Amino acid sequence: xxxxxxxxxALTRKDLLVELRSRDTVPAMLLFVVGxxxxxxxxxxxxxxxxxxxxxxxxxxxxxxxxxxxxSFVAERDEAVIDGLLLAPCDRSAIWLGKTLxxxxxxxxAELVALPAFALFYEPVTWELVAGVALANIxxxxxGTLLGAMAAAARARELLLPLLFMPLAIPLIVGGVGATLxxxxxxxxxxxxxxxLIFAIxxxxxxxxxxxE
Amino acid sequence: xxxxxxxxxxxxxxxxxxxxxxxxxSRELLLVTGPNGSGKTTLLRLIAGLxxxxxxxxxxxxxxxxxxxxxxxxxxYRELTPLENLELYGRLYRIPERRxxxxxLLERFGLWDARHESTAALSRGMLQRLAxxxxxxxxxxxxxxxxxxxxxxxxxxxxxxxxxxxxxxxxIVVASHQPERLGDRPTSRLALAAT
Amino acid sequence: xxxxxxxxxxxxxxxLAAGLLVAGFALAFFWAPEARGDPxxxxxYLHVPVALTAYAAFGWGGWKALRLLWTREERYDLxxxxxxHMGVIFGLLALVTGSVWARYTWGVWWTWDxxxxxxxxxxxxxxxxxxxxxxxxxxxxxxxxxxxxxxxxGVALIPVSFLAIRLAERYIHPxxxxxxxxxxxxxxxxxxxxxxxxxxxxxxxxxVELSGKxxxxxxxxxxxxxx
Numbered sequence: 001x002x003x004x005x006x007x008x009x010a011l012t013r014k015d016l017l018v019e020l021r022s023r024d025t026v027p028a029m030l031l032f033v034v035g036x037x038x039x040x041x042x043x044x045x046x047x048x049x050x051x052x053x054x055x056x057x058x059x060x061x062x063x064x065x066x067x068x069x070x071x072s073f074v075a076e077r078d079e080a081v082i083d084g085l086l087l088a089p090c091d092r093s094a095i096w097l098g099k100t101l102x103x104x105x106x107x108x109x110a111e112l113v114a115l116p117a118f119a120l121f122y123e124p125v126t127w128e129l130v131a132g133v134a135l136a137n138i139x140x141x142x143x144g145t146l147l148g149a150m151a152a153a154a155r156a157r158e159l160l161l162p163l164l165f166m167p168l169a170i171p172l173i174v175g176g177v178g179a180t181l182x183x184x185x186x187x188x189x190x191x192x193x194x195x196x197l198i199f200a201i202x203x204x205x206x207x208x209x210x211x212x213e
Numbered sequence: 214x215x216x217x218x219x220x221x222x223x224x225x226x227x228x229x230x231x232x233x234x235x236x237x238x239s240r241e242l243l244l245v246t247g248p249n250g251s252g253k254t255t256l257l258r259l260i261a262g263l264x265x266x267x268x269x270x271x272x273x274x275x276x277x278x279x280x281x282x283x284x285x286x287x288x289x290y291r292e293l294t295p296l297e298n299l300e301l302y303g304r305l306y307r308i309p310e311r312r313x314x315x316x317x318l319l320e321r322f323g324l325w326d327a328r329h330e331s332t333a334a335l336s337r338g339m340l341q342r343l344a345x346x347x348x349x350x351x352x353x354x355x356x357x358x359x360x361x362x363x364x365x366x367x368x369x370x371x372x373x374x375x376x377x378x379x380x381x382x383x384x385i386v387v388a389s390h391q392p393e394r395l396g397d398r399p400t401s402r403l404a405l406a407a408t
Numbered sequence: 409x410x411x412x413x414x415x416x417x418x419x420x421x422x423x424l425a426a427g428l429l430v431a432g433f434a435l436a437f438f439w440a441p442e443a444r445g446d447p448x449x450x451x452x453y454l455h456v457p458v459a460l461t462a463y464a465a466f467g468w469g470g471w472k473a474l475r476l477l478w479t480r481e482e483r484y485d486l487x488x489x490x491x492x493h494m495g496v497i498f499g500l501l502a503l504v505t506g507s508v509w510a511r512y513t514w515g516v517w518w519t520w521d522x523x524x525x526x527x528x529x530x531x532x533x534x535x536x537x538x539x540x541x542x543x544x545x546x547x548x549x550x551x552x553x554x555x556x557x558x559x560x561x562g563v564a565l566i567p568v569s570f571l572a573i574r575l576a577e578r579y580i581h582p583x584x585x586x587x588x589x590x591x592x593x594x595x596x597x598x599x600x601x602x603x604x605x606x607x608x609x610x611x612x613x614x615x616v617e618l619s620g621k622x623x624x625x626x627x628x629x630x631x632x633x634x635x
Binding site: 164178198210 | 534550551554556557558560561564568569571573575
Binding site: 003007018 | 277286290293302
C-alpha cells in the first residue's frame with residue numbers, strides 16, 4: 001500500500017514538475033477560461049439572470065478542462081515516454097491516479113482565477129458553488145484521464161477526447177449548475193459525489209486495460 | 214529465460230511476426246538482425262511485455278522489475294533534468310540506495326556534469342547515454358537493446374560494450390543493424406526476414 | 409457456435425420474430441381497447457418495446473465487453489460491437505418513434521420534458537462516440553479492450569444519466585406535459601407480445617450481422633495467409 005502511494009506521489013510530482021517547467025497548460029487554461037467568460041457576455045443577450053450566468057460558468061469550466069485533458073497525455077504520447085512508465089513495476093492504476101491528481105491541481109489553479117473573475121463579471125460566488133466545482137474537478141479529472149488514454153491510441157486524438165467526454169460530462173453539468181442554483185444544493189452535491197465515486201472507481205479499475213498495447 | 218512458440222503479432226491487417234520459435238537461456242547474448250520492418254522492435258517489445266502476442270505464446274522468466282529495455286526513443290522527460298529523470302525511475306523501480314546508484318551511473322556514462330541541465334538541451338549521443346542509465350538503473354537480469362549503437366559515439370559504444378560484458382550474470386538481447394560492433398560476443402543469433 | 413447452426417438460428421429467430429410482431433400488433437390494434445387520454449397511444453406498442461430492446465442490446469454489449477476483459481478472448485469484441493450496433497439502431501428508432509408520439513400527443517417534434525426521450529438522446533450520443541472511437545483506433549487487442557471499457561462506462565451511465573435528468577428538471581422548471589392513459593390488462597398482454605417480438609427480432613439481426621462480420625474477418629485472415 002505504501003509502495004503504491006509512493007509510486008503515485010512520484011508520478012504526480014513528475015507531472016507537476018513537467019508543467020512547472022514547460023508552463024504549457026495552466027497559463028493557457030487561465031486565459032481561456034477568462035476569455036470564455038468575456039465572450040459569453042457578448043453571446044448572451046441578457047446575462048443578468050443568475051440562471052444564464054451559472055450555465056455559462058460551467059460551460060467555460062468544462063471546455064477549459066478539456067483543454068487540460070487533451071494536453072495531459074501529449075508529452076508521453078508524442079515520444080512514447082509512457083512506455084517508460086509501463087515498463088516499470090508499478091501498478092498501471094497508479095499512473096492513472098498520479099495523472100488524475102495532477103489534473104485536479106491544474107483545474108484548481110485555473111479556478112482560482114476563474115471564480116474571482118466570475119464574481120467580478122457576473123454573480124457572487126457561494127460556497128455551494130465552490131464545493132460543486134471541487135467535486136466536479138474530481139469527476140472531470142478521473143474520467144478525462146481514462147478517456148485521454150483511450151484517445152491516445154487513436155488517430156484524431158484531440159477531436160476524439162471531447163467527443164467521448166461530452167455525454168459523460170452531462171451529469172457533472174447538472175450537478176454543478178444545480179449546486180449553484182437550486183434551493184437544495186446539498187442534493188446536487190451529493191449527486192456529484194456519487195458520480196465521482198462510481199466513475200473514479202471504474203476509471204481506476206479499467207485504466208490498465210486501456211493504456212497497454 | 215525466454216521461450217516463444219509460434220509467436221506472431223499483427224497490427225491491423227499487417228502481420229509483422231509469424232510463427233516464431235525462440236529459446237534463450239539465461240546469461241546468453243542473443244543478436245537479432247534483419248532488415249527494416251522485419252519485426253525486431255516488435256519482438257523486443259513482446260519480450261518486454263509492452264505488447265501482447267496475437268498468435269502463439271511467449272514466456273519470460275523475469276518480471277518488469279528485472280527487465281531493462283533500451284528502446285528506440287530514450288523514454289525520458291524533456292522538461293526534467295537527467296538527475297530528476299533517474300530519480301523518478303529510481304523511485305518507481307524501488308532501488309535501494311537510490312542516490313548512490315544514480316550518481317554512479319551518471320558518472321560511469323559521463324553525464325555527471327550535465328545532471329542538472331534540461332534534458333531537452335542534450336545532444337543525441339548524451340540522450341542515448343541517459344537512456345542507457347535508465348535501462349541499467351535497477352540492475353536488470355534481462356537487458357533488451359533496440360539499436361543501441363545508432364546514436365552513440367565511439368566512446369559511448371565502448372562504455373556500452375564494457376557494461377554488457379562486465380556483468381556476466383545478465384541475459385542480453387540486442388537488435389542491431391551493425392552486428393559487427395558486437396564482434397563474437399553473441400552466443401546465438403536470430404535473423405528475421407521481412408514479411 | 410458453428411456457422412450453419414448460427415445461420416439456422418438466425419432464420420428461426422426471424423420467423424419467430426415475424427410471428428410475434430404480427431401477432432402483437434394485431435392484438436394491439438384489434439383486441440386491446442383504445443386508450444382514453446392519449447390519442448396517439450398505439451405508438452406505445454412500438455416505441456416502448458423498441459426502447460427496451462435498445463437497453464437490452466446495450467446491456468448485452470456490456471456483458472460481452474466484461475467477458476472480453478475477463479478472458480481476453482478476441483471473439484467477444486465482435487459480439488460486443490454488434491450488440492451495441494443493434495442498440496444504436498434500435499435507439500435511433502426509439503428516438504424517432506418517441507418524437508412522432510410527442511408530435512401527435514402535444515404537437516411538438518421534441519420535448520425536453522419527456523425523460524425517457526432525453527435519456528435516449530444522451531445514450532445515443534454516447535454510443536455514437538463509441539463508433540467514433542472504434543473508427544479512429546487501429547484494430548487489435550488494444551481497440552478491443554478500449555471499446556469494452558467504454559461500453560461498460562455506457563452501462564454505468566444509464567442510471568446516472570437518468571438521475572441527472574430528473575435532477576435537472578428541478579431547476580429547469582419544465583412546462584408540465586402529461587399523458588395519463590389507463591392501462592388495462594389486454595393492453596399489457598399485447599404489449600408483452602410486441603416486446604417479445606422486438607427482442608427476438610433484435611436477436612435475429614444480431615446473429616445475422618455477427619455471422620456476416622465473422623465471415624469478413626475469416627476472409628481477411630485467409631487473404632493475409634495467402635500473400
